[in-house]
Amino acid sequence: MLKPGDTLGILGGGQLGRMLALAAAQLGLKVHVYVPDLDSPAFDVVSDRTIAPYDDEEALAWFAGTVEAATYEFENIPSTTATILDRAGKLSPSPRALATTQDRLDEKSFVAALGIPTAPFAEVSTEAGLARALAAIGRPSVLKTRRFGYDGKGQAMIRPETDAVAAWAALGRVPCILEGFVAFERELSVVAARSRSGAFAAYDLCNNEHRHHILDITRVPAGVSAATERRAVEIAAAIAAALDYVGVLTVEMFLVRQDGAETLVVNEIAPRVHNSGHWTIEGAVTSQFEQHVRAVCGWPLGSTARRGRIEMRNLLGDDVEAWPSLLAEPGAHLHLYGKTEARPGRKMGHVTRIFPLD
């Protein structure tokens, strides 16, 4: 268990690392970020920074010695990096959680083995395998790289007319997974936390809308039945328990309506705080960032109670130019990540609006 004044290490220094660092500071912790990038949004709000590649074992070992606990802000750090910090007994979520979630095939297999619905899926590692997968899954389906995908990167829709071999070639013929296309009604996410002692707490279910594969708007409540909301939280709890997870994790799901009945299909697990949980900064008693810090420090979880009806909008690229009007809007909570260049689709900030409970 950490104590105030101890140092929390964070691998990665983007906006998630930045908001984790702000939450850690509020609880009296120091923060040391480790990133390969020369400049990172988190640099402005931490006491210590190490700039080194993720595979620099010497730098990692030194970093491990300077922190009492370590975590990561995104799932695409190499597993060897995680293993070095885990050997020092300091990393959560565990390397196993990381390994399971950074490979789409392992992730889907793990979820399916828990008896939780996923899209139908098949492995693709050869052209013959691609043909077999297409025969099994059919079209439309989605071909995704097994690793390093995010925000729609590393995927291709396989429609009836698509040349699947060419699509796989365009993805670099790397190991892939073919997933059946799910005709979903809504995209949902459960942001939840599990503590070292196994306590579990979920935030209310989020309804997410994407724009060009990037999260655009999150709304809470999600507008599903109470039974579906309960089921979504049960699924997240089962996944967290099976991974012996410590920290905040996010389970993305599709809501499918069949003959009027609501069914949940798990799409993806993010072993970290999540864009769809940004509303918790003002909208919940404990933010997802404080919750993650609490969990990885060995502290008890905080209350996930919600304060109102929520709408969180991402500020992507030029959206950020609306900052003056957002500052002038009563009750709009503006968050900017300190990024200088507003490239198209880049997450520059977000704004959360809280309306009275109906």
Place this chain on the structure above:
Amino acid sequence: MLKPGDTLGILGGGQLGRMLALAAAQLGLKVHVYVPDLDSPAFDVVSDRTIAPYDDEEALAWFAGTVEAATYEFENIPSTTATILDRAGKLSPSPRALATTQDRLDEKSFVAALGIPTAPFAEVSTEAGLARALAAIGRPSVLKTRRFGYDGKGQAMIRPETDAVAAWAALGRVPCILEGFVAFERELSVVAARSRSGAFAAYDLCNNEHRHHILDITRVPAGVSAATERRAVEIAAAIAAALDYVGVLTVEMFLVRQDGAETLVVNEIAPRVHNSGHWTIEGAVTSQFEQHVRAVCGWPLGSTARRGRIEMRNLLGDDVEAWPSLLAEPGAHLHLYGKTEARPGRKMGHVTRIFPLD
């Protein structure tokens, strides 16, 4: 008007500077703190730090060149320091606000000249003056140094039996003010903000309890009549307007009950965010720290709406050892300032509890 990515300078690096820096970071600003101390709570959460004396004109000029706006976290910085930054057109609140509030005689005279009740007061700069002041004000009264007092430091009660000359000698025979003792029922404070365009917004009135002259507990609502609450806000607005104030300011008042009627007597003005406003971090739509940042950046003020019934307790000295039970208490918002040594009476952190509105 500043824009995101600009740098806000803060003179002083204690917990107020730290919480200002956290609020500035949320809005995408960089923060540069200037402090004489080798280690400061704010250092852990800012992008730039300058360690130099407040009278180092060269360092101040350099600092002014690195920031787009500057402010201060406490009123005891030298006025020459303020003037240097003001000459660069970058300081708010203004040197005038600082000068008026850092001298108890000037402050009381300023308030009285606005027609706002204060305790009776008289200047003390010689032994003869002390005798004249005692004759005019009577006993019990309070002898206070004109400058550099805070948290009960630099004051002495003058009771019927007190040797007033000895009391003044114990204060170093520095210029003082003798104030009539006010038999108050409650101590109150208005935390409010004024923007560059002259907009004014106050938080709900705070009821403050002190322990050994240091703030212990703040409760909101303050439990006074609606007319008194309105009057308190009018007083703060009049003071802010008269100072052409920009930023958050706090007006401490006594509630005096005479023949059942509630009267307000202004005790002190703090030209800054204030301990009695810490509850606004979770308890109001916009925190006092964000509000101050908005004002000094030339941005519009945020909503001061309150979220519930509030109790904020300071963690003084060893109180901080309760952190594990505070972390385990559902709904308790723990804030720790990153200070290592828990000296008696030292402000180590605070905890805010929000209860449903009655």
